[in-house]
Amino acid sequence: MxxxxxxxxxxxxxxxxxxxxxxxxxxxxxxxxxxxxxxxxxxxxxxxxIVLPPPSQAEDQVNYVILLVQSGNCAMGYFENGLNLDHKVFRSYMVRKKQGKSQIKHLKTKGKSRAGSRVRLGETVEFFENINERLQEYFEEHEINRIAMSCSKILIPYLFNSKVSTPFDKRDDRIFKIPKHVHTPIYEVMMDVHKFLLxxxxxxxxxxxxxxxxxxxxxxxxx
CATH class of the missing domain: 3.30.310 (TATA-Binding Protein)
Structure with missing residues (x-):
């Protein structure tokens, strides 16, 4: 139950x-x-x-980031005690139209790519750089207690190996994997996830x- x-x-x-x-x-x-x-x-x-601190800790408030990433779509936001103080949505041309498969998955199965694929890969690189730039802003401006994440395994290396570094390690203790299926990340989906986490x-x-x-x-x- x-x-x-x-x-x-x-x-x-x-x-x-x-x-x-x-x-x-x-x-x-x-x-x-x-x-x-x-x-x-x-x-x-x-x-x-998510707004309750661990039983062994006594923070007055819990600051957290929600990060939802799928191929070509990202919704993210900074929250304090249940209030969303900033949010951003990123989109990128990462999906091959005919197959409906991300360029990353295509390269893993087909090897080298042509001109259209190189465009998609270029946008993929920029996509993760933009994500990490916004994350860096959050971590520079605020003390972050938890990082609520939903990101497919195939995209994890691209997030953490971006030229713009992620402001936390993929083994960071603060990472909380969201125990819920997440639809294509947009602002409304992020806020629905937030209601679940509250x-x-x-x-x-x-x-x-x-x-x-x-x-x-x-x-x-x-x-």
Whole structure:
């Protein structure tokens, strides 16, 4: 079962988990609490809203970047405590019209390219340079606590090997891979992803409903 809950309810649930008798651990990479049985088996997953800091930290606010990248499309933004203070959308001619395949994938299967392909590759290079330039601005102007990313594996090397360097390493601990399918990145899609990240999410089997009932206060709204 999956249940989404508000930031306020998530904060109360977090406190209830920490004061309960159930064993638990916090998974920083996935920003979630794991509630376990006495043998250490995972029973319930509770993803925290992105605006809540890790339980061991006491930041007054959480600053974060959302970065969504697909072939020829990128939507990105800088957020503070749930407010989008800046955003940018990039588009590039990276897709071969007939095959509907990105030029990067084409090169991996077909080798050398012709004039049209070179144009697409040139735009691909500029595409990632533009992304990293905007990222650099965010990281120079703000302290970034988390980096919420959705980027296909085939594009990761192009992001991190761009002539304009990415202001964080691909192994940066702050990277949070968005646990949700992302449609073609545009501003509206980014804001839909943001709404998802602002909510807490409980994931559990029906057999563990009694544990949920014990942890959730009567006045807490699961929605």
């Amino acid at each position: 999956n249940q989404f809950i508000s930031k306020e309810a998530s904060l109360q649930l977090l406190r209830n988990i920490e004061s309960s008798s159930f064993p638990f651990v916090y998974d920083y990479e996935k920003h979630r609490m794991l509630i376990m049985d006495e043998q250490g088996n995972d029973l319930i997953y509770f993803r925290l809203p 909510k807490g999410e409980l994931v559990y089997e029906a057999v563990h409903q009694a544990i949920i009932d014990e942890l959730v206060d009567e006045d807490m709204k699961l929605r």
